[in-house]
Amino acid sequence: MLSGVGLDTIKTFFNSVRSRTAELCVPLRIEDYVPQPVEFASPPKWHLAHTTWFFEEFILKEHLAEYKEFDPDFGLLFNSYYQSLGQRMIRTSRGSITRPGVEEVMAYRRYVDGHMQVLLSQVLSSEVRSLIEIGCNHEQQHQELLITDLKHTLSLNPTFPVYKDGFDLTRSSSQEKGWVEIQEGVYEVGFKGQGFCFDNELGRHKAYIQETEISKALVTNAEYLEFMEDGGYGNFILWLDEGWSWRETNRIQHPLYWHKVNEAWMHFTLEGLKPLDMQSPVCHISFYEAAAYAEWAGMRLPTEAEWEVASADLNWGERWEWTNSAYLPYPGFSTAEGALGEYNGKFMVNQMVLRGASLATADGHSRPSYRNFFHPHLQWQYSGIRLAK
């Protein structure tokens, strides 16, 4: 945690995170800030305000003397799942909240940033340092969601708008082939070290792992197309029962954002519609698709513990990787008191863990013990497949 490091480090971190959010918004027009394309996504404006509200609510209001709230309504509008029922009911209406507008939200950010500078010039308790660190990491998570949610919004536009040239997060560097071997035995998993982590990575604990091999390379678009051309989407035997229903109900035939244009596979990216690069890792895959692919390949997805143990030897960070582990509490998991305690524990059912990071993840944000999690049917993250056997 940052609680033990110097104030300059904290300040630098805070300012760099806040700047990166602003930078991500440079290509946006005001209209882009508004839509909530699907229930599980949020508008850019909401991400901007919500992350700011976090600093105001948990840090400035509690720890900066005489801090005056920017606008009392903002707590109601920009908290997330925290707190009472009435307020949560607006979740699906985030895209209808046009006021405050972008300019007011930007003013809110400047106001909070300004007061944070004041706070950051003071002597801070380790508790406050820790809260700032959480706030920064929280904002980094929302930076990634801002990108993936925005991509979903733009994808619904039949003109395939470009977010930013040169900003295609679906490619990655060439991949090393081969397998990482893990020997059977007791390993430690969970966060270790001095830096920051989320509550769901604590505490480090022993786990028994069987002998296994994990692929160094992610499954590529070329390999996934083989599965498709082999009739993978129509072969009941390969799918989890619920995956098959999902596929049937939603008439899924390929990864999200793929389009067949004149017999060639294209995909929508933040650079617009582009030909699929066959050597890049397959992307925007649900857990159901990942599991079906693994079954077709005669292999399986790794568990999160296996992944974590192998991570030192993996080249990861280019794509969130579905594991076959459900998102559940680690031994001794406990939630913080109050609203911060609602952070992760609330969601520990019916979701699968993803490990790694994607090109949309802020640099340095992820780590080997990092636990990302989504419902098994969701495709809108930069999610892919790493096989184990």
Next chain:
Amino acid sequence: MLSGVGLDTIKTFFNSVRSRTAELCVPLRIEDYVPQPVEFASPPKWHLAHTTWFFEEFILKEHLAEYKEFDPDFGLLFNSYYQSLGQRMIRTSRGSITRPGVEEVMAYRRYVDGHMQVLLSQVLSSEVRSLIEIGCNHEQQHQELLITDLKHTLSLNPTFPVYKDGFDLTRSSSQEKGWVEIQEGVYEVGFKGQGFCFDNELGRHKAYIQETEISKALVTNAEYLEFMEDGGYGNFILWLDEGWSWRETNRIQHPLYWHKVNEAWMHFTLEGLKPLDMQSPVCHISFYEAAAYAEWAGMRLPTEAEWEVASADLNWGERWEWTNSAYLPYPGFSTAEGALGEYNGKFMVNQMVLRGASLATADGHSRPSYRNFFHPHLQWQYSGIRLAK
């Protein structure tokens, strides 16, 4: 129709309609143009572009020599139900179309308006005059939807934003009491005269009407509250079977936009949250609620033919009035050739006719033969109750 009148009249009409749309948008911020709060509503930006596309598609492209389309994508983005499947699928995603933005849509309007001035300075066939007239009336319809859809969007904001002070469309002038009597006999209904009408008002035809009486006054908030306080929402016997299910499923307890605050009834208006005015006509009522109220009052809703015959003696125009007539074709109804033919006929099932006009309706837009129509569960229009017996 305008086809027989002078060019100046057409030009004046066109310009006044286009100006009114612009005027309605003055209080809007860019963010307000984007959301589609529910499937049956559309974003202001879409209304602005769609009405413009109508002039471009059906008039300028066909009838102005060398007209060059503003942007070929706009047809795809801003047509409505017209034409092919693929394009219609974006209907629920209108709120996610951030580009083109408001400024481009405004430029589109200016571009089309400019070319319309050119066209309007030429000798126009009666066909073209007629198309312009349709386009203007079409835009007036969308002006009203722009207002009602925007109200729905703003209503989802827990801060109850104000669209414009002094712009509360729920009040109306004091109402004359008493009953209009209709004698039994053959009457003519449907459009007559030289002016404009929609295809669904044609052709004028004879209808046999029984003796009846129609209230001169609309049901007021005070009267509706009596129904509520008498347990109307919980009394199965008063409701249509489907109305009861709708009420149960959606937990409906009062008209749309009503809020009980500290034991007093308030309602959300375009001026923000305000106390309910007891003498104003009740508003934002579904057909189901209107029918249950009429049953409770021991009366019924008028048919559209009765309403039309009585209209000369009614003070109408302050609130759309649910009739007990289903929206069906008049004898000899025929649709125009091509896409314009899809205008009204497509919707002639499962909807009920409303007659009159509301304070959101453009001046002079409605007339006694005008047939508005919505699904019986919808509440977001300025819809109220007139009784018959």
Next chain:
Amino acid sequence: MLSGVGLDTIKTFFNSVRSRTAELCVPLRIEDYVPQPVEFASPPKWHLAHTTWFFEEFILKEHLAEYKEFDPDFGLLFNSYYQSLGQRMIRTSRGSITRPGVEEVMAYRRYVDGHMQVLLSQVLSSEVRSLIEIGCNHEQQHQELLITDLKHTLSLNPTFPVYKDGFDLTRSSSQEKGWVEIQEGVYEVGFKGQGFCFDNELGRHKAYIQETEISKALVTNAEYLEFMEDGGYGNFILWLDEGWSWRETNRIQHPLYWHKVNEAWMHFTLEGLKPLDMQSPVCHISFYEAAAYAEWAGMRLPTEAEWEVASADLNWGERWEWTNSAYLPYPGFSTAEGALGEYNGKFMVNQMVLRGASLATADGHSRPSYRNFFHPHLQWQYSGIRLAK
């Protein structure tokens, strides 16, 4: 009404209706009495008990001295929409009510029949005679539903069970070609005469009808196949907007109960799976399909008033015929006091009128003024198409 006729006539009518119900059940096995295949259908056992409950509740309990209720629970189990909420909630669970069993329901029928014989040997007021008549007609309606609901149940069985050999209600006699002409003018519609009718046919009233022609023949399977082969199910322009959505959501490609087996069209009947007879009227058609077909044929469906006026010259009774009239109250419609008043009025929204009768309808049950009604998407009745122009 029967109120003016002799007691023998009433008795004969009662006994013949009750016998026909029993006769329809002869081919049933106990298991067949139980299922409710879809929400809008009911189990045979429920039809048997519900029609009996009607006689007990409205006649025996009120008008037979010292009548003792068979079982107080039966009112709760076998009323329909009548009365309070709690009881209606079991509507979708009718197929789960295994007790009382078939034998007890049969005993209930015998018990009520026995007491009805006692009553029918007494001097009856015209009110009681009228109630008996309603009860008999009510049971005839349920006889038809018993058949159509049972057909739906059996159709879900991939072994295509036979209800009864020789009992295929989809065929009909050869049809006369040509058109019935109606002259423009005032006509009377609604029930006339002395016999029985339902409240929704009253009162007879004048209606103004335009000049029109109505086909003497129903549309045949051969003709409907032409529409299908011409791409009718895929041609957006032919469909009502809601019909198109219905078709899309439910992946409808042909009438209900049709199966393509080895390139030949078969259909499921109460005699099992059989080849489609091309000259028989098309059947198990929704209103949406009927309307699309009419549009394709360049014609329209008749209104119910037109149909009624033409009925004297039509050969009808072999198939329920969708009209383009919504099911709405006739002028002066009023409901009876009490639970009987819930009979028809509750359903006067979002349904379309069908005229005629089908081969499943009890002999003599229908008449020219008879108004049947169903939601526009339903296909499970023996419903077909008659064109007008």
Next chain:
Amino acid sequence: MLSGVGLDTIKTFFNSVRSRTAELCVPLRIEDYVPQPVEFASPPKWHLAHTTWFFEEFILKEHLAEYKEFDPDFGLLFNSYYQSLGQRMIRTSRGSITRPGVEEVMAYRRYVDGHMQVLLSQVLSSEVRSLIEIGCNHEQQHQELLITDLKHTLSLNPTFPVYKDGFDLTRSSSQEKGWVEIQEGVYEVGFKGQGFCFDNELGRHKAYIQETEISKALVTNAEYLEFMEDGGYGNFILWLDEGWSWRETNRIQHPLYWHKVNEAWMHFTLEGLKPLDMQSPVCHISFYEAAAYAEWAGMRLPTEAEWEVASADLNWGERWEWTNSAYLPYPGFSTAEGALGEYNGKFMVNQMVLRGASLATADGHSRPSYRNFFHPHLQWQYSGIRLAK
């Protein structure tokens, strides 16, 4: 496995299992065999036939010379999720399959039982012995489902029918208080020994468990009522996010089958409606409710590994116990070849593991390594709560 034991043992086992099924059906009337009350349940008739089909399909057809299939249609009607899409689509229509009827299904059972006696008099390979053992255990699973599904059906009957006097599976013997302590370390979990187990219990493997304590007693109705009276169902903070939505959407206020009658809590049992016994373990609880209760109690649910390690010291078998483990494959999990391979693996997502057994479970069927699993919202099993800390 039985593969190593004597033929007499197998025969005895087979016959006793088949007899118990028959015995469970003694109180049933023919009508009771038919309904499928909800999608996740099945009719008794289906359970009877499906378990029989298993013996026919996997054993008799493969391993009894000259065996002639009873009826080729039965495979289509009574397989479950096995095999192709078309056949699976009838899953929700099981309650509509009235034919074959109960008598034919009983004849099917006799036919298969007779041929099984022939087979059981022959020398059997270990493969065949193993298949018979699977078939018997499979039938025991369906015996339990037969009971719980039937209870659901009867519960929908407002007359609260009695299945069998003296057959109330919700009570249990008095419970020992106190805690079982587990020391931190490596333990073995998964099936061991010679007897039968399902594929999902294999292979036995090492797991690292942290120090923990597990309650010897299950949570009682009295304790659960405390939670309810403390506002547990209305306290957002106690619930998983999805649990809260489930509760809200379905308006859940108490365990399944509970009814408040004249201010006293009753519950529906297989003996009919009875007062709640306060000292019995709470029952018919979803995972969401179990998790909320544990949160309220300041404790947690055990993991399945913890439960298994502690099982030697627990008095279990009176109630299925929700664990906080998701249903996932054990290390090295592999599915059998062919249709039998679809047995368990298909369902390893979005379900939670339950350990123990209930009073509805066949004697001797469960064991410490047994893994039962259901979706977290389901309440219809005899499922309860054991706490850990």
